[in-house]
Amino acid sequence: MLAKLKNSLARTRQRLVHQLEEALSLHSRISPELYDELEEILITTDVGLETSGRVLEELKARVKESREERPEMVREFLKEILVDLLSLPVPPAIDRPPLAILVVGVNGVGKTTSIAKLAAYYKAKGCSCLLVAADTFRAAAGEQLAAWGERLGVEIVRSREGSDPGAVVFDGLAAANARRIDVVIIDTAGRLHTKANLMAELEKVYRVCTRNLGDRNLLTLLVLDAGTGQNGLNQARVFQETVGVDGIILAKLDGTARGGIVLAVADQLRLPVVWVGTGEQPDDLRLFDAREFVTALFDET
Amino acid sequence: MIFSNLAGRLQETLRKLRGKGKLTEIDVDEALREVKLALLEADVNFRVVRSFINRVRERAIGKEVTSSLTPGQMVVKIVHQELTALMGAKEEKIRVAPQPPTVVLLVGLQGSGKTTTTAKLGRYLKMQGRRPMLAAADIYRPAAVRQLQILGEKLELPVYFSEGKDPVAIAREAVAAVKKQNCDYLLVDTAGRLHVNEELMEELRAIKEAVRPEEILLVVDAMTGQDAVNVARSFHEKLALTGLVLTKLESDTRGGAALSIREVTGCPIKLVGTGEKLEDLEVFYPDRLASRILGMGDVLTLIEKAEAAVEKDQARDLFHKIQDDRLTLEDFLEQMRQLRKSGLLQQALSFLPGVNPKHLRGMQVSEEDFKHLEAIIQSMTPEERRNPSIINASRRKRIARGSGRSIQEVNRLLNQFEQSKKLMKQLARMGKGGFPMKFPFP
Numbered sequence: 001m002l003a004k005l006k007n008s009l010a011r012t013r014q015r016l017v018h019q020l021e022e023a024l025s026l027h028s029r030i031s032p033e034l035y036d037e038l039e040e041i042l043i044t045t046d047v048g049l050e051t052s053g054r055v056l057e058e059l060k061a062r063v064k065e066s067r068e069e070r071p072e073m074v075r076e077f078l079k080e081i082l083v084d085l086l087s088l089p090v091p092p093a094i095d096r097p098p099l100a101i102l103v104v105g106v107n108g109v110g111k112t113t114s115i116a117k118l119a120a121y122y123k124a125k126g127c128s129c130l131l132v133a134a135d136t137f138r139a140a141a142g143e144q145l146a147a148w149g150e151r152l153g154v155e156i157v158r159s160r161e162g163s164d165p166g167a168v169v170f171d172g173l174a175a176a177n178a179r180r181i182d183v184v185i186i187d188t189a190g191r192l193h194t195k196a197n198l199m200a201e202l203e204k205v206y207r208v209c210t211r212n213l214g215d216r217n218l219l220t221l222l223v224l225d226a227g228t229g230q231n232g233l234n235q236a237r238v239f240q241e242t243v244g245v246d247g248i249i250l251a252k253l254d255g256t257a258r259g260g261i262v263l264a265v266a267d268q269l270r271l272p273v274v275w276v277g278t279g280e281q282p283d284d285l286r287l288f289d290a291r292e293f294v295t296a297l298f299d300e301t
Numbered sequence: 302m303i304f305s306n307l308a309g310r311l312q313e314t315l316r317k318l319r320g321k322g323k324l325t326e327i328d329v330d331e332a333l334r335e336v337k338l339a340l341l342e343a344d345v346n347f348r349v350v351r352s353f354i355n356r357v358r359e360r361a362i363g364k365e366v367t368s369s370l371t372p373g374q375m376v377v378k379i380v381h382q383e384l385t386a387l388m389g390a391k392e393e394k395i396r397v398a399p400q401p402p403t404v405v406l407l408v409g410l411q412g413s414g415k416t417t418t419t420a421k422l423g424r425y426l427k428m429q430g431r432r433p434m435l436a437a438a439d440i441y442r443p444a445a446v447r448q449l450q451i452l453g454e455k456l457e458l459p460v461y462f463s464e465g466k467d468p469v470a471i472a473r474e475a476v477a478a479v480k481k482q483n484c485d486y487l488l489v490d491t492a493g494r495l496h497v498n499e500e501l502m503e504e505l506r507a508i509k510e511a512v513r514p515e516e517i518l519l520v521v522d523a524m525t526g527q528d529a530v531n532v533a534r535s536f537h538e539k540l541a542l543t544g545l546v547l548t549k550l551e552s553d554t555r556g557g558a559a560l561s562i563r564e565v566t567g568c569p570i571k572l573v574g575t576g577e578k579l580e581d582l583e584v585f586y587p588d589r590l591a592s593r594i595l596g597m598g599d600v601l602t603l604i605e606k607a608e609a610a611v612e613k614d615q616a617r618d619l620f621h622k623i624q625d626d627r628l629t630l631e632d633f634l635e636q637m638r639q640l641r642k643s644g645l646l647q648q649a650l651s652f653l654p655g656v657n658p659k660h661l662r663g664m665q666v667s668e669e670d671f672k673h674l675e676a677i678i679q680s681m682t683p684e685e686r687r688n689p690s691i692i693n694a695s696r697r698k699r700i701a702r703g704s705g706r707s708i709q710e711v712n713r714l715l716n717q718f719e720q721s722k723k724l725m726k727q728l729a730r731m732g733k734g735g736f737p738m739k740f741p742f743p
Contacts, residue, residue: 044347046526049338107549107577108412108522137577139455140448147443161451192552197669225412229344229526231554252411255495257528280411280441 024071030063034071038078045260048230051267055081079294085263086290088272091246094217097127097182100173100209104202104243105223106235107190110251112141114223114277115187116148117285123154127182132172133158134165134205135189145187152282155179165189165201166208173212193238206243221274223249226259236265247274250288254278324375329361332376336595343557343594346530349564357383377595384591388560392584393544393569395426398515401485402434404476406512408505408540409520410532411493414548416445418520418574419490420452421582422546425572426486427458433486436461436475438468438508441492449490456579459484468492468504473511489514496535506539516543518571521562523550529558530565537566547585548574555594628722630686634678673706677714680704689715 023037035056042052055078062077101118105111112135119129131149133156135141142158149156157172169186176184188205191198209218222245224232239245250259250273262273273288333354340350361379397403405422407415419435426433435453437460439445446462453460459482461475472489479487489512494501509517519533519542536542545566547559550573559570570585678686680703685692692700692715701708 040347043341044527046344046528049342106524106552108414110412138448139451140444143447144442144444151443192549194551194553225522225524227410227522227525227528227532229524229529229554229558230342231344231524231552232526234553235524255410255497255528256531257526261526 020075024075027071029069030071030074034074035060038074042260045258046229046232046264047260048233048264051085051264054267055085055263082263082294083290086266086273086293088266088270090272090274090288091219097180098173098176098184098213098217099182100176100184100186100213100218102186102188102206102209102218102220102243103223103249104188104220104239104245105190106192109190109223109225109228110277111135111190111223112144112148112187113280114249114251114275114285115145115185116152117277117282118185118275119148119152119154119183120282121285122183122185123152128180129154130172130176130179130181130184131156132169132184132186134168134172135187136161136163136165136168137189141187141189166204169205169208170212173209193235193242199238199242203242219247220245221247221249222271223251224259224261224265225257226250226253226261227255227257228261230261230264232261233264233268236269236271240269240271245271247272249273249275249277251277254284323366324361324364326362329358329376333358333361333380336376336380339595340557340560343555344524344526344529344561345557345594346527346561346564349530349561353383353387353560353564380595381588381591384560384594385588388563388587388590389569389585390587392586393571394584395422395571396515396543402476402479402487403485403516404487404489404512404514405516405518406489406491406505406509406514407518407520407546408491408536408542409493410495410522411442413493413520413522414546414574415439415493415520416448416452416490417577417579418518418546418548418572418582419449419488420456420458421574421579422488422572423453423458423486424456424579425582426488427456431486432484433488434459434461434475434479434482434484436472436487436489438471438475438489439492440468440471445490445492452579461487469507469511472508476512487512496532502535502539509540517541518544518546519562519566519568520546520548521558523547523556523558523573524552524554525558527561530561533562533565537568542566542568544568544571546570546572546574547590551575551581556590557594559590560594626722630678630681630689630718631683633718633721634675634686673704673710674714676704677701677706677711689718 020038020041023034023041027034038059039052039056042055043049047055058081059074059077062081063074066073066077068074068077103111103115103118115131119131122129131145131154133142133145135145136159139161142161146156146158148154157168157175159168159171165188172184172186175181186205186209188202189198191202193199206220220243222236222239224235228235236245236248248262248265248271250262253259253276265271266273273293276286276288276293278284278286336357337350337354340353341347345353357376357380360383361376364375364379366375395403395405407419407422409415416439423433423435435449435458437446437449439449450460450462461471461478463471463474466474468491475487475489489508491505491508492501494505496502517540519536521529521533525532533542545559545562545568547556547570550556562568563570570587570590573583573585575581575583677700680700681692685696685700697708697711701711704711
């Protein structure tokens with residue numbers, strides 16, 4: 001698993017490390033230009049100006065405090081800072097089943113695929129799973145989830161296209177109770193956070209969940225595309241306000257995108273990354289580990 | 302958020318530079334620093350930003366400042382011109398093959414919106430009197446074929462698919478089928494793929510060989526970040542793209558990725574997706590995106606106003622109306638219409654100087670809200686629009702009936718109008734001595 005993540009981050013790493021090493025090798029001492037180059041590297045990973053600026057300030061402070069003069073030490077400090085930033089408490093495990101996982105996000109980030117992976121994960125752990133197809137908007141979304149259910153041998157509750165997602169979720173939770181299911185995973189329609197009516201619909205789905213389960217048994221996960229730019233911050237903020245997001249699934253980290261937006265999200269919204277998606281196969285999902293993530297980002301092989 | 306008010310800060314910089322006759326290097330650099338931050342925050346690629354800023358700098362230094370402009374405004378104007386030029390001077394149409402059928406291949410990463418765009422483009426062409434056929438060549442994503450078939454049914458367009466065949470064969474057979482069905486366009490939906498997946502990229506090349514497309518359109522999520530350049534470069538190298546489609550532009554992204562991709566590939570942006578409905582596909586207008594990327598439609602409007610005397614009078618008129626508390630619901634509707642046309646309604650709200658973006662939450666105006674608002678105002682008599690204070694309970698009832706909205710909605714609108722009048726007045730006082738501004742609806 002670690003190898004897989006490392007592998008998928010290899011491309012990212014190669015270039016980043018290349019840039020970082022180049023920046024470090026060009027400077028015999030720690031200079032303002034070195035900091036400029038570091039900031040540039042951070043920005044090209046989509047960390048954004050605000051968080052990059054803050055990281056840089058912190059870096060300067062630590063360098064000053066340590067009276068360090070070797071540029072190569074800067075990398076270690078930078079890694080430390082980023083790990084600290086990403087080390088947020090993840091939601092605790094629940095006492096008794098069922099656990100409901102509500103998966104939300106904008107269109108095309110990889111919600112359905114991530115759900116399939118989550119189901120595969122819990123199934124492998126010996127939990128009974130149920131998928132709920134609450135994306136009743138997009139053509140064939142239910143069928144896409146059903147195809148996954150069939151492939152994974154996981155049951156699914158769905159309804160007609162265009163039906164009320166709240167009602168599907170209600171049915172799904174009732175079915176989970178009746179069948180003594182351990183983990184219910186709810187697929188919602190992709191919606192842009194700027195669409196007030198769709199966010200209101202999602203809020204209703206969320207209410208159906210909390211009313212039937214209580215707050216503690218519900219985990220709301222927001223899927224972010226690793227390729228997303230600064231808009232990811234707006235997405236996270238609005239979804240957090242609407243449905244109380246507990247954590248992030250960072251999807252599609254197998255391309256050349258770096259997913260640096262999660263650093264901005266961690267910094268500004270205090271939202272932890274819980275899962276990382278690295279491919280299209282059901283087992284291409286792993287629990288997020290801040291040190292591993294940053295190490296894989298910066299370390300040489 | 303520190304950077305949520307870049308336009309405001311830019312205005313501040315401009316204000317400081319007021320009253321100079323010529324642009325000095327210091328003037329230019331100071332203004333360009335803000336522009337650079339705006340571009341980066343809009344997700345324009347770092348390298349693209351750097352080369353762009355250098356170009357603008359060269360053009361701007363030493364330039365005479367026309368009497369109506371300040372140095373800072375001149376810089377912004379040059380930036381806007383350069384941005385627009387970079388994104389293509391004018392809108393570009395979908396090409397037509399010399400011999401029908403015209404084959405269009407849609408490619409891109411997973412989740413960029415290829416299937417939806419294929420259907421939207423089908424509808425778009427149909428509305429123009431063409432006879433498009435869709436082909437489902439995404440055999441990998443579960444139910445992707447089904448999705449296109451359902452969309453085709455809705456649009457009453459034929460969808461070609463052949464069970465058990467590989468994508469290259471499906472595309473090839475579709476070309477033959479399109480001729481038989483007397484269609485003139487073939488839109489091929491392909492599977493989403495990573496640009497670093499050699500095998501799947503090779504498959505695209507094989508499809509290209511097989512169907513000889515007139516257009517190869519890269520479908521790009523407008524919310525993409527810095528990686529957009531890598532993606533676009535790979536696709537372009539492998540396939541020689543002919544154009545771009547920018548999707549999900551109805552989000553609040555600034556869409557700077559478009560600029561990066563345009564710079565890397567040189568391909569024009571042909572279409573933009575602006576909603577989930579199948580009619581939400583529009584021709585791309587470069588200048589609108591330029592304003593959006595800079596996040597300063599209002600600043601640019603300001604400059605335009607300074608240049609065009611006629612409009613200036615109009616704007617000044619409005620400005621005085623606001624100051625004297627004579628603003629009517631007619632003016633209000635007109636402002637809303639203009640902002641909506643510029644695609645900057647949401648944007649403009651958050652960039653009003655002195656407006657905390659947090660307070661704007663919950664005040665977001667959707668397309669539908671706008672239509673309701675329009676209906677309500679149009680159900681009023683001219684006198685009511687000019688003097689809303691005369692609208693009593695019985696008038697409210699009539700307006701509600703006339704517009705098909707509830708009385709509560711009519712009340713809300715009237716309240717909002719009063720509130721925004723107050724806000725505008727406040728802003729007008731702040732901007733005293735400056736140029737008349739276009740005041741958006743809060």
